[in-house]
Amino acid sequence: MIVASLPAVAAAWPAGVLVAVGLFGLVIGSFLNVVIVRVPEGRSLWRPRSACPRCGAQLAWHDNIPVLSFLVLHGRCRSCRAPISWRYPVVEIVNGVALVSAYVAFGPTAEFLVAGVLLAALIVVMAIDLQLQLIPDVITIPGIVVGLLANIVTGHVSWLESLIGIVVAGSLFLTIILASGGGMGGGDMKLGAMLGAFLGWKALLFALFVAIVLGGVVAIALLSLRLRGRKDPVPFGPFLAIGGAMGLFWGARVFAWYAGGFGL
Ligand SMILES: [Zn+2]
Numbered sequence: 001m002i003v004a005s006l007p008a009v010a011a012a013w014p015a016g017v018l019v020a021v022g023l024f025g026l027v028i029g030s031f032l033n034v035v036i037v038r039v040p041e042g043r044s045l046w047r048p049r050s051a052c053p054r055c056g057a058q059l060a061w062h063d064n065i066p067v068l069s070f071l072v073l074h075g076r077c078r079s080c081r082a083p084i085s086w087r088y089p090v091v092e093i094v095n096g097v098a099l100v101s102a103y104v105a106f107g108p109t110a111e112f113l114v115a116g117v118l119l120a121a122l123i124v125v126m127a128i129d130l131q132l133q134l135i136p137d138v139i140t141i142p143g144i145v146v147g148l149l150a151n152i153v154t155g156h157v158s159w160l161e162s163l164i165g166i167v168v169a170g171s172l173f174l175t176i177i178l179a180s181g182g183g184m185g186g187g188d189m190k191l192g193a194m195l196g197a198f199l200g201w202k203a204l205l206f207a208l209f210v211a212i213v214l215g216g217v218v219a220i221a222l223l224s225l226r227l228r229g230r231k232d233p234v235p236f237g238p239f240l241a242i243g244g245a246m247g248l249f250w251g252a253r254v255f256a257w258y259a260g261g262f263g264l
Contacts, residue, residue, distance in 0.1 A: 013107070018100055025099030025116075026066035029092035032120055036091065036127045039136050055080035066092040087127060095123055098245070105249055114150040115248055118143075118198045122241040125191060129237030135187030140194045147197025157200030157252075165196025165204045172208070188236050195244040203251025211236070211243030 031045075038045055050059045057079035063069050070089045077084060102115035121143055129135050144166060151162040169192035176184050196204045215236055222228040 013104065018103065021103045022096045022100045025096035026092045028099070028116075028120060029095030029123075030064065030066045030088075032095055032124055032127075033088050033091050035124050036087075036131075039124070039138060040128055040132055040134065052077040052080060052082060054082040066096075091123060091127060095120060098123065101249065110150075110154045111156050114154060114156065114198070117146065117150075118248060119245060121194075122244050126238045126241040129187075129235045129241075133233060133235050135185070135191050135237045137187070137190060140187070140190035143194035144190070144197045147194055147199075150198065151200070157203070161200035161202065162197050165199060165201040166193045167196070168201050169193045169196035169204055169208070184236055188240065191237055191240050195240065195247065199244065199247045199251055202255040203247040206251040206254045207240070207243040207247030209243070210246050211239040214242060215239035 034045055034050065048058075050064065051057060052059070055077060057077065060078075063073065063078055067089045070084060073084070075084050075086065076082065098119040099116050102112050102119060106112040106115055121139055125135055125139060148159065148162050148166065151157050152159045157165075170189060173184060173189035173192045177186070177189065192204075192208070195207050199207060215234070218239070219228075219234050222234060223230065228234060
């Protein structure tokens with residue numbers, strides 16, 4: 001079972017363990033910020049050390065503590081007082097919450113690690129797509145392979161369901177791309193295939209359903225509030241990422257419930 005009732009499972013894990021998992025999630029989130037900035041620029045993730053983009057001052061270890069440093073520095077560079085993006089603490093907190101949720105859902109298992117990797121990748125993709133309207137291949141293409149291999153190892157879904165997920169997502173997005181003539185990009189297709197690999201085709205369908213409904217509602221809201229024009233692109237990656245996270249936690253259950261309704 002993927003998700004038992006949350007309070008019951010949470011009670012099964014000592015608070016100390018959940019706090020430790022959350023803190024680890026914050027630290028990983030801090031690294032995800034580096035990935036979000038450097039991957040689109042094609043820069044190394046390991047060198048040089050992080051520095052202020054305005055004055056170039058290198059960050060000391062105590063300026064690099066997740067969330068806390070941002071609060072202590074009031075969101076400004078220690079040297080030149082240039083504002084630091086609020087994206088940094090938000091990414092750290094979201095990843096911390098994501099990792100704790102994965103632990104509550106899966107416990108100390110290989111599936112928890114896989115879920116943590118998927119959620120971290122989705123956070124990175126979402127942040128980059130929101131900022132630059134692109135979904136980097138260096139994340140999604142290896143993601144397809146990792147998702148398939150992870151399922152072969154853990155058996156969370158069978159390798160066949162994973163493979164079908166890749167094919168279903170790939171062909172669905174290819175059809176949309178060809179039919180719409182540029183309404184959606186190849187990046188969305190590869191992200192969809194990655195979700196198919198990790199989730200299997202059943203949970204993938206739920207993830208796509210969530211993404212399309214959510215994307216439609218937000219697009220209509222942006223249009224009617226005149227925040228976006230009819231011609232402005234609204235990136236689809238963030239909705240796929242949210243749908244993918246929901247598919248991870250609830251997809252199999254929702255599919256079973258839905259299929260059950262039709263006596264399948
Ligand atoms: Zn500075």
